[in-house]
Structure formats: C-alpha cells, structure tokens
Amino acid sequence: MRDLFDTPILPGLTAVDDFVSADEAGALIAAIDACALEPFRFQGWLGKRLTHSFGWHYDFDTGGMAEASPIPAWLDPLRRRAEAMAGLAAGTLVQALVIRYDIGAGIGWHRDRPHFEHVVGISLGAPATLRFRRRIGDRFERATALLTPRGAYHLSGLARHAWEHSIAEMDAPRWSITFRSLSDTGRALIAAANR
Ligand SMILES: O=C(O)CCC(=O)C(=O)O
Numbered sequence: 001m002r003d004l005f006d007t008p009i010l011p012g013l014t015a016v017d018d019f020v021s022a023d024e025a026g027a028l029i030a031a032i033d034a035c036a037l038e039p040f041r042f043q044g045w046l047g048k049r050l051t052h053s054f055g056w057h058y059d060f061d062t063g064g065m066a067e068a069s070p071i072p073a074w075l076d077p078l079r080r081r082a083e084a085m086a087g088l089a090a091g092t093l094v095q096a097l098v099i100r101y102d103i104g105a106g107i108g109w110h111r112d113r114p115h116f117e118h119v120v121g122i123s124l125g126a127p128a129t130l131r132f133r134r135r136i137g138d139r140f141e142r143a144t145a146l147l148t149p150r151g152a153y154h155l156s157g158l159a160r161h162a163w164e165h166s167i168a169e170m171d172a173p174r175w176s177i178t179f180r181s182l183s184d185t186g187r188a189l190i191a192a193a194n195r
C-alpha cells in the first residue's frame, strides 16, 4: 500500500484493490457464513467476531497449535492467488482463518502468533481501516491502511513483526479470509509438541 507520493506506508505492507470480483465476493461471503463459525475465544473470554480455521488451528485458550480440517476446495483457488500476490511458492499458505465481524465486532491490538510468518488477508463487505502502531520510547508511532471491499493485503517483514495491528469495532458487517504460512518457530513448536 502506497501513499500519495507512492512510498509504502509501512515496509512489509502491500495491498491491492479488486483482488476478487463482485460475484466471487458474494459466493465467498455465503461460503464463510456456511462455516461452523464460533466466537473468538481468548483465555476464557469470548470475542464478538466469529471465526473458523482450516489447515491449522491456533488455540488462544491453550496456546497450542493443532491440525484442523484441510483448506476446502472453495478456498483453494483464492489461496493460490494469495500466494502469487505475495510472491510465495504454491502450497506455502497452509492456514486459512475466516472471520465475520458483525456490527460492534472488531479486533484488538495484536501481532499475529509467532507460529505463522506471512499473512495475506482478503477483505469482504464493509471497508475497514487497519490501524498499525509500534512503541517508540514512551509513545506510539501510528499508521493506517484502508482495506477496500474485495481487496487484499500482505503483511511481512516489519509490518508483520515490529508493528501491532487492529481494526476498530465495525458499524457494518465485514468478512475476512486470512491465509498464513508457518514460520520456522511454528514448525519447531509443532515438531516439539509431537515428540
Ligand atoms: O480481518 C482482518 O483482515 C484481520 C484479522 C487479523 O488481524 C487476525 O486474525 O490476526
């Protein structure tokens, strides 16, 4: 994503508009709604956004990773396009998390779990602002990226690892699909847990 002067807003953040067509977006939203969506769970607390993972499931209650049902056929072509957009080899993005944000749902400040490396998100429904912050001494440096409906973004490098991101509570419904690759840390943690 670039500003008026064509410089990236954050190193490691790229975004494209119109990643999926309007027809595809309608079908993807219907397919997400047909998933067994559950409120995001975090240490005994239930979030307002509804989620379902494929490929791998990171459990925020236990801090563990478990294999989940495979990425379904309806997501596979999109995953391939997400890999191409991010310059990743086919088969790299092994997790898909689908989310529905109803009115009043958002996502608080976080960095994605270290088990994962690349993050490619597809935004459906209402536009949203992805907010970024990183602590510099006693203050926060901040940046924002507009997530246009049907657009995609890729987080890697500094945007992925040094900055936190969040989305304010929505005032209209939004759906997202985020594909992730495993990190070396993630592979090591999975191997250690299976020993
Ligand atoms: O909905 C989105 O696009 C962002 C989701 C997100 O940041 C996450 O699940 O870690």
Ligand SMILES: [Fe+2]
Residues within 6 Å of the ligand: 110, 111, 112, 165
């Ligand atoms: Fe995230």
